[in-house]
Amino acid sequence: MDPDRYEMLVTLTEVVMQLDLTLQETERLRHCLTETLASHAGDADEQLLKKLLEKVVEAESRSTRQSCCPVCQQSFTREAVGRTGVYCSASCKQKAYRQRRDAWRRQVGPRAST
């Protein structure tokens, strides 16, 4: 990666950690990191970029109460769906439950159903 660009990304990430950026600014930064990450998939910069992106996402969720649904990968506002806030919707919560249940069944085997 271009060292200047990397330097810029690190600086931006540090700024995000220290300041309250608006949702729009944080989203822009995340978008920029995501794009950069895509062009570095598999190379030496990938892990570093992933770490930066994680920090941005973390800062974003802290400052906006935005969360990323582990089922459909959509971001959502926690307040909109109640206190648990792990999943974006009841259907994703249900889907996650079914996935856990199915995984458990595969692990334990058919004996569990008797």
Ligand SMILES: [Zn+2]
């Ligand atoms: Zn979801």
